[in-house]
Amino acid sequence: MAGLFSSFFEWISSLFFSKSAEICIVGLQASGKTSFVNVISNGQWSEDVVPTVSFNLRKVKKGSVVFKIWDVAGQPKFRSMWQRYCAGVDAVVFVVDSHDRAKLETAQFELHSLLQQGSLTGVPLLVLGNKNDLAGHATVDELIQILQLDTIRSRPVSCYSCSMKSRHNLNIVMQWLSERGH
Numbered sequence: 001m002a003g004l005f006s007s008f009f010e011w012i013s014s015l016f017f018s019k020s021a022e023i024c025i026v027g028l029q030a031s032g033k034t035s036f037v038n039v040i041s042n043g044q045w046s047e048d049v050v051p052t053v054s055f056n057l058r059k060v061k062k063g064s065v066v067f068k069i070w071d072v073a074g075q076p077k078f079r080s081m082w083q084r085y086c087a088g089v090d091a092v093v094f095v096v097d098s099h100d101r102a103k104l105e106t107a108q109f110e111l112h113s114l115l116q117q118g119s120l121t122g123v124p125l126l127v128l129g130n131k132n133d134l135a136g137h138a139t140v141d142e143l144i145q146i147l148q149l150d151t152i153r154s155r156p157v158s159c160y161s162c163s164m165k166s167r168h169n170l171n172i173v174m175q176w177l178s179e180r181g182h
């Protein structure tokens with residue numbers, strides 16, 4: 001009963017005290033960016049996701065935070081667009097397929113090229129090591145090392161291992177993103 005009452009109270013307060021956060025999601029193709037947006041917006045995970053062309057803009061309300069989310073395509077021909085959508089957002093989410101170890105070096109290169117852009121100065125970064133439901137995925141410690149996350153200065157950086165399929169760690173990811181709301 002107490003739980004029901006507090007959920008009701010949270011729902012009422014979210015109607016009156018909503019915050020907003022603008023998020024840009026980038027990363028190599030097939031890392032799971034669109035899957036992430038699908039799972040957090042309607043709970044649906046699918047094996048058949050159409051590769052994104054250019055970008056999608058979605059609005060998602062979670063608790064008291066309204067997220068404006070740029071889901072930008074990851075194929076090589078679209079990567080030069082990333083910086084345009086990342087400029088001035090409240091957080092950049094960089095998604096990697098932690099099971100596809102052969103692509104981690106390219107992910108490292110693309111991440112650091114993006115962060116060099118002056119328009120992204122100070123923007124918080126969240127790195128998601130997605131697909132941790134697959135055996136042999138890279139751990140957070142491995143991702144920190146291979147993606148050279150410990151060399152990133154002048155911005156908050158966090159890294160979580162997660163799975164859009166099993167939803168592992170999605171609560172903590174959404175908590176991190178909600179803290180970017182204002």
Ligand SMILES: Nc1nc2c(ncn2[C@@H]2O[C@H](COP(=O)(O)OP(=O)(O)OP(=O)(O)O)[C@@H](O)[C@H]2O)c(=O)[nH]1
Pocket residue numbers: 027028029030031032033034035036046047048049050051052053072073074075130131132133134162163164165166
């Ligand atoms: N096993 C597993 N597969 C996943 C997971 N997340 C996404 N996938 C699959 O990975 C494939 C690519 O997912 P997308 O969400 O389209 O990837 P994307 O990063 O949006 O790709 P682009 O739009 O081309 O940049 C799809 O077949 C998804 O079902 C996960 O957590 N585990």
Ligand SMILES: [Mg+2]
Pocket residue numbers: 033034035050051052071072073
């Ligand atoms: Mg996509």
